[in-house]
Amino acid sequence: MRMRYLKHITLLWVAIAIYSYNETKTKTVADNGAVAKTEDLRPNIIFIFADDWGYGDLGVYGNSEVVTPNLDKMASEGTRYTQFHVTSGVCSPSRASVLTGHFPARHRVHGHFAGNEVNAKRNMPNYLTDSLPVYLPKIMQKAGYTTAHFGKWHLGGGGKPHGDPSAPEPKVYGYDEARVWNGNGPTWKGDQKWPTTRFMDTDTLWVQSSSKIAVDETIDFIKRNKGKQPMFVNLWLKDPHTPLWPSEAQREPFKGLSPSKETYYAVLKDADYHIGRLLDSISEMGLDDNTLIVFSSDNGPAGWGPSKKAGSTAGLKGRKVDIFQGGVVVPFIVKWKNHVEENKVDSTSVLSTVDLLPTFASLAQSELPNDYPIDGENISSILENNSFTRTKPLFWEWRFPRENTNHWAQGAVRKGDWKLLFNDQIKREELYHISEDPKENNNVTKANPQRVDTLKQLWYDWKKELPE
Numbered sequence: 001m002r003m004r005y006l007k008h009i010t011l012l013w014v015a016i017a018i019y020s021y022n023e024t025k026t027k028t029v030a031d032n033g034a035v036a037k038t039e040d041l042r043p044n045i046i047f048i049f050a051d052d053w054g055y056g057d058l059g060v061y062g063n064s065e066v067v068t069p070n071l072d073k074m075a076s077e078g079t080r081y082t083q084f085h086v087t088s089g090v091c092s093p094s095r096a097s098v099l100t101g102h103f104p105a106r107h108r109v110h111g112h113f114a115g116n117e118v119n120a121k122r123n124m125p126n127y128l129t130d131s132l133p134v135y136l137p138k139i140m141q142k143a144g145y146t147t148a149h150f151g152k153w154h155l156g157g158g159g160k161p162h163g164d165p166s167a168p169e170p171k172v173y174g175y176d177e178a179r180v181w182n183g184n185g186p187t188w189k190g191d192q193k194w195p196t197t198r199f200m201d202t203d204t205l206w207v208q209s210s211s212k213i214a215v216d217e218t219i220d221f222i223k224r225n226k227g228k229q230p231m232f233v234n235l236w237l238k239d240p241h242t243p244l245w246p247s248e249a250q251r252e253p254f255k256g257l258s259p260s261k262e263t264y265y266a267v268l269k270d271a272d273y274h275i276g277r278l279l280d281s282i283s284e285m286g287l288d289d290n291t292l293i294v295f296s297s298d299n300g301p302a303g304w305g306p307s308k309k310a311g312s313t314a315g316l317k318g319r320k321v322d323i324f325q326g327g328v329v330v331p332f333i334v335k336w337k338n339h340v341e342e343n344k345v346d347s348t349s350v351l352s353t354v355d356l357l358p359t360f361a362s363l364a365q366s367e368l369p370n371d372y373p374i375d376g377e378n379i380s381s382i383l384e385n386n387s388f389t390r391t392k393p394l395f396w397e398w399r400f401p402r403e404n405t406n407h408w409a410q411g412a413v414r415k416g417d418w419k420l421l422f423n424d425q426i427k428r429e430e431l432y433h434i435s436e437d438p439k440e441n442n443n444v445t446k447a448n449p450q451r452v453d454t455l456k457q458l459w460y461d462w463k464k465e466l467p468e
Contacts, residue, residue, distance in 0.1 A: 043336065044231040044291040045360055048275060051091065051152055051241035054301030055329055056314030057268060063312055065261065067253065067269045070276030071295060071333065078335030079344040084351045085394055086299055089320055089327030089407065092154050094298040094353055096128050099135050099155070099173060101357030101374045105397045105466050113154060115161050122399065127156020127167035134372045136357045138174025140232040143364035146225050149175045151214040151236035153183025159199035179217055181238065188213050207245045210238040215274040219281045226285055232360070239271040240264060242305045264310035288337040292363070292383070297330040317440040318406040323396040323421065324440055334382070341385045349388040355379045395462050413459040420455040
């Protein structure tokens, strides 16, 4: 009798646990007071990833000349973070970490994907491996989300001479819909949809229209899918990456500034305008309460073209390519109405692109395989308006250092408030206490030799896990 009783109690607790789990995922609501239906409570997730948008390239991050009213408003309606890191000072590695939850060196993504000969010289594959058991969109798809990717890809493909025609299309990684550039598959020609891959950097109309057409596609996707399954969208913009050829109408608000600022600010303002259209559309469709919107950038502002003089890191050292803060610390704004606190600045949480996969998976209530090691951490506590305390170190590898520049470092590691950059070949080390010295002005290696050794050993131990 006792065994039968215990068995019934066990089954009861299992039933309660299953019911409790499902209650967090769905609720039953009355439809016109008659028919009951199940409503999925998991949020839609829109991840906006800009290209070369510097930490200081937003009004809300301290720029008094840039005009970004829509992103500034998004920050006022949500929370902005001052210590969000990408995993590289260049494009493709940062993007790879979003999809895999791994530091990009695990997959030999050391720089941006280029022509096959260049990739081979860098000891890189020609595209992000498509054989992993886990990719962010695939996780979301398996959890019941409708998934899409619109805009830049740059994880392989994109048309010769800079992309492998045999690279997988983005859909292979778990997207229901995709239309991209710097990738294979359907794209655009000018401001019109195009069915196949093409090289686009000489297409002036596309350059001027890239933010508009990607946002148009995103709005259309949301309209077609609202009220069905929850949605996950990667909206990856081109702007303000070169080439920058704004129209005369786009330039007009900045006439009288220097040529570089006129060009660069025109592009930023245009991207901000179209992001504003997206935010307004989400609100008009009544989706604000259950849509998490995240804005960030893949690395710091470029050190060439108009960006060289106009792009801003807000005083952080370094730029694109560098693994100093100016290259890897970027804007990060989160909005989720009635969830994320409004008009808040979080300057203590240390966050990274490797955190996005476990965090979004958690929001989708999807468990990751036990045998898939994640380099990031679940940071969903920030969506409950708590600061996040990082336990795992952050690593950067740069295989193409140049000694007399800010990208002399071949490796960097951050643990807690401390960040070490070093290059054994030239016997150079720099240690910074980031919470007190975010602009990396005061190298304190001589006063902290033991800390230098400890951080460097962390990096070496991590390096042993990587492919050659």
